[in-house]
Every structure is written in structure tokens, then in C-alpha cells.
Amino acid sequence: MDLSVHIGSLRLKNPLIAASGCFGYGVEYADLVDLSSLGGVAVKGLFLNEREGHPAPRIVETPAGMLNAIGLQGIGVRRFVDEKLPELRARNVTVIVNVCGTSVDEYAEVSRILSDAEGVHAIELNISCPNIKEGGIQFGCSLTGTFDVVSAVRKVTRLPLIPKLTPNVTDVASFARASEDAGADAVSLVNTFLAMVLDVETRRPKISNGMGGLSGPAIRPIAVRMVYECRQAVKIPIVGMGGIADARDALEFMIAGATAVQVGTANFVDPLIWGKLLDGIRDYMGRHSIARIADIVGTVNDHAHS
Amino acid sequence: MPFEVAAEVVANRALSADYNVLSLAAPAIAATTQPGQFVMVKLRTGHDPLLRRPFSVFEILRSNDGIPTGITLLSKRIGQSTALIYDARPGQIAACLGPLGRPFTIVDPPTEAWMVAGGVGLAPFATLAEALRARKVKSTLFYGARSGRELFYLDPFRALGVELVLTTEDGSTGERGRVVAPLDRMLAARAASAPVMVYACGPEGMLAATAKTAAKYSRPCQVSVERIMGCGMGGCYSCVVPMLGDDGKFHHVRSCIAGPVLPAAQIRWD
Numbered sequence: 001m002d003l004s005v006h007i008g009s010l011r012l013k014n015p016l017i018a019a020s021g022c023f024g025y026g027v028e029y030a031d032l033v034d035l036s037s038l039g040g041v042a043v044k045g046l047f048l049n050e051r052e053g054h055p056a057p058r059i060v061e062t063p064a065g066m067l068n069a070i071g072l073q074g075i076g077v078r079r080f081v082d083e084k085l086p087e088l089r090a091r092n093v094t095v096i097v098n099v100c101g102t103s104v105d106e107y108a109e110v111s112r113i114l115s116d117a118e119g120v121h122a123i124e125l126n127i128s129c130p131n132i133k134e135g136g137i138q139f140g141c142s143l144t145g146t147f148d149v150v151s152a153v154r155k156v157t158r159l160p161l162i163p164k165l166t167p168n169v170t171d172v173a174s175f176a177r178a179s180e181d182a183g184a185d186a187v188s189l190v191n192t193f194l195a196m197v198l199d200v201e202t203r204r205p206k207i208s209n210g211m212g213g214l215s216g217p218a219i220r221p222i223a224v225r226m227v228y229e230c231r232q233a234v235k236i237p238i239v240g241m242g243g244i245a246d247a248r249d250a251l252e253f254m255i256a257g258a259t260a261v262q263v264g265t266a267n268f269v270d271p272l273i274w275g276k277l278l279d280g281i282r283d284y285m286g287r288h289s290i291a292r293i294a295d296i297v298g299t300v301n302d303h304a305h306s
Numbered sequence: 307m308p309f310e311v312a313a314e315v316v317a318n319r320a321l322s323a324d325y326n327v328l329s330l331a332a333p334a335i336a337a338t339t340q341p342g343q344f345v346m347v348k349l350r351t352g353h354d355p356l357l358r359r360p361f362s363v364f365e366i367l368r369s370n371d372g373i374p375t376g377i378t379l380l381s382k383r384i385g386q387s388t389a390l391i392y393d394a395r396p397g398q399i400a401a402c403l404g405p406l407g408r409p410f411t412i413v414d415p416p417t418e419a420w421m422v423a424g425g426v427g428l429a430p431f432a433t434l435a436e437a438l439r440a441r442k443v444k445s446t447l448f449y450g451a452r453s454g455r456e457l458f459y460l461d462p463f464r465a466l467g468v469e470l471v472l473t474t475e476d477g478s479t480g481e482r483g484r485v486v487a488p489l490d491r492m493l494a495a496r497a498a499s500a501p502v503m504v505y506a507c508g509p510e511g512m513l514a515a516t517a518k519t520a521a522k523y524s525r526p527c528q529v530s531v532e533r534i535m536g537c538g539m540g541g542c543y544s545c546v547v548p549m550l551g552d553d554g555k556f557h558h559v560r561s562c563i564a565g566p567v568l569p570a571a572q573i574r575w576d
Contacts, residue, residue, distance in 0.1 A: 021542075021543075022537075022541055022542060023541050024539075024540045024541045024542075024543075028539055028540035028541055028563065029539060029541065031307045031308065032307075032308060032310070032539070044543070052556075052557060052558050053543065053546070053558055055546075055548070055558075055576070056533055056534065056544070056545065056546050056547070057533075057534045057544075058534070058543065058544045058546065059534055059536050059542070059544040060534070061355060061356055061357055063354050064353040064354050064356055065356060066356060066357060066536070068536075068542070068544065070542070070543045070544070073543050073546070073558055216353070216356055217353045217356070218353075245353065265356070267537070267541065268357055268358075268536045268537040268541065268542055269348065269356060269357060269358060270310075270401065271310070271403065271537070271539055271541075272310050
């Protein structure tokens, strides 16, 4: 069985990627998980400088999901390159770095630094974090903003470039198209859905930032629909995510059009999920006589139910 | 290094209408847990509730010949997950990841150990008291609750030679009021040359007051903090505590991996 997939020039040994913001810098899980067994690890979003993020409480659980507003706490790109990347390199991890910025110049500068570092395999452009005021979402919610950021970063790196799209827009496919037009190698979607949970006793929001991003199984059908829409709109690969909790869910995203998938919230529930997902995908391939997992990508049977 | 165990519920004892002690078969975790460490637990229940919950390891279960076989959790029913823990039946399976986090630093004689517990914050002190006893450290437990009916496990602590100072908000057992009041009095009465380590676990307000009291008498203090936690592994950055760093500034530190036991003097109590 061939589990490998390609994102631009990047070959992943399997389609499973740990989602950014849900797996620290990868090293946190090294005692428990063979990081090199994953298709890739998307590390926590990095700006040029360190950020402290929002005060606690930063998450609240919701039915089959959770809301988070971490506020992109992070150690900054230089400390990442100095302190985390050597260990990831030594562990043969396929490293996808989630790049953040408050300006087009910052996105480009962070990407340039990562392009010069040894052991970075791809850049995921975070233009979709709903939880900070400056940067990010302001680019991801504007077609010209998306085009401008992707174009600027495209000029400074030859690494596979994967803008991460927000679902908090009317037509996510048009943002996939803007990314493709600007030279992206793939798009990843969805980031979290902007949401809110209140404590009715105190009438206060349950997390310090007020609003946060909804993730987990609750959002999965919407995310699958968005991947499906983007598949019709662009030729570049799609990295699908949003509530994947088992192999069936991962396969659903791939059939809808995702070449690879990311798993985030479910890793909190079960940090050993990766082996189970791979076993489930292999079992499916066996049952359906599929030799190459890449062959199921974008194979929705659109015929009407009879 | 943590272990992921499909842990069978071997017993579940209700202590009151809210509190219970859940016993889980988890030999690998039992054999390696140090006082103050925690586990992330979820009964097999599908996607709702979704996340695991952090629990301090309360006791280590051992076979008759002393082999570690499992752990117990002291739980207070507050939300959906703790209600499931309260109602759990023997034979149910819990996903249990641990041991996690940094344990207490255990002192040696002549330093005395003064443990300060509020409510369910008693949980990490049963194993700590055992470890202190093994080192022959003179130990005192300051233990506060709403009423005497919510003061649990007094005899096991007495059996370990721990002196008990009890307080209740309704005055039904021990001194009426908050647990920090006798702590303050006894620290004031103690000679500065007689060393004490203060250990604390409980509600945030009690921890802040304990930290302040310890600082007032220049005593070191380790607190076990409780934060809403997503993963317990350092992956999600949910459970942060503002801590004074070497650079003189406050930084958000993940209490799951830097804690849950943290030096009280470096915490900014908001």
C-alpha cells in the first residue's frame, strides 16, 4: 500500500499532519509519539518576535467541540530555529512552520528566515487566526489581502507555500483561488469558526478574549463542504482539516478533495491517535482494494441517490 | 515519560453528594507517579464531553505484596465530566494518560512540611504525606472545607503522623473560617530559624492568600495550580500561568509541563 501524497514538491510519507496550534512545537510529544511516523508536523504559529498571548481562561468546551483563544503565544521565529528546529531535524520530522505576521513585511521576513534554516519543509501561512486584532485574519478575510501576502512570501521562498484559510467568509473557494493565483503550492482549510460561549449566571464570556475559534467534531461537516467547494475551484492540492477524530473522518476529507489532512483537537483527546488513524486508513484501503491513497482524493460520487 | 492506559474502574466510592474517590487499574502509572503529578482522564463516552480532565493522583493502590496496581482520583462533581466520574461503575474503561507534570520538591528534616489544602485540593497531599513520612519530615496539614462533612480522609493522614489543623466555613468542625488564618498565626509564632516548606493546593483565592502569607513570613511555598487544561502535554497552551522569568518580566508558562507545582513567589496572582 502506498500512503504517500505530494503537496507541491513536498512528499509526505502519509497524509496525516499534526495541526498547528494543537501540537506545540512537536517536541512536547516526542516521548509519546514517533514524530517521524507522521506525514508532517505543523508547528505552532510564529511571528518575528515572542508573544505572550491572552490570559487564561483560554479554552472552553462545547458540545463535541471546544472554543479557544490562545492569542498566538509563541517564542518567535529565531528562538524556534535555534531551540526547537535542531531536535526536530534530529528526529527526522517533516516540519511545516505556521507563519504569522502583523504586516506583509513580517510574513515575508519570517518566511525568509525559515527558508534559510535547515530542516523546514514547508510554510503554512496563517492568514486566518480569528483571535488577535492585528494581522492574520485581516488578510485572510480580504481577497486582495490574501493575494498580497501570498505574493510577497512567494517572492522570498521556494519552500512549498500553503496559505491556511479561514471559514469565516462567505465564499472560501474564492480565497483558495486568490491563493493559487498568487503562487501558492496548496491551501489548507479550515481554521476555526469564530464563536462565543457565555456563562449565563455571570453573563460573562467563558474565555478571557470574549470570542474564540470553534474546533472539534462539531464543525466537521461544514469543513468537509468547504474542502469540497475549494476542490472544484482550484487545481493546487488542499490540506483538509476540521474535527477529524478517526480514520473515517480523515478519509471523508480526502474523498471530498483533500490531498492531506490535519488533526488538531482530537490529538488533545488522544495523543496516540496517529497510529489508530493509519491503521484505519490501511484497513479501508484493503477493503476497497486501493493501492495508492492519493487515488481517493476528490472522488466524491456525485450521482443522485436512487 | 507518560503512559496511556485503558484503565478499568475497579471501585468508585461516594464520599458525599459531590465528592467521590475513583479507583483505576493502571500499574504503569502507579509505579512511576511522584507526589504532585497528575493524569488526564476521560471515560469512554464519545464526543460529548470531548476533552479529558486533569486530576491529581490521590493515592497509589498496591497489591498485598506491595506491587503498584493502580491509582485513585479524588473528584468533586462540578460539571459534566465530573458528574460522569461521580457516576462511574466498576468495569467501565477510562482513557488515562500519565503521570504528567512536575511533582512537589520534597524537603528533608529539619525542615517541616506544612500542607495547605482547600476542598478537593486535598488530592495531591496523600502521596506527599507518605513521601514526607518516608523521609521522617514532621508534617502538618491545614485543611479547610465548607463544612465538617466535606473534610475527608483524616484518619489516613493521622496514621501517617500528620498533625491536622482543620477549618470549616460553617464552624461545624475545627476553627470557623478560612484555612489561611491558622496558617498565618502558626507562621507568626514560629521562630524564623526553624525552616518550613509550605505546600498548597485548592481554590485560586486560597492559593493566592497562602502565597501571600508565606511571603509575609519569608517562607518558601510550592503551589499546585489548577487551570482549564486541553491536553496536559504542552500542546494547546490553554493552562498558562503568568510567571516571573529570569529577565524580570512575566511570561505565560504552561502549567501542564512547567507545573502543576510552581514556586508561589514567582506567580502573578491576578
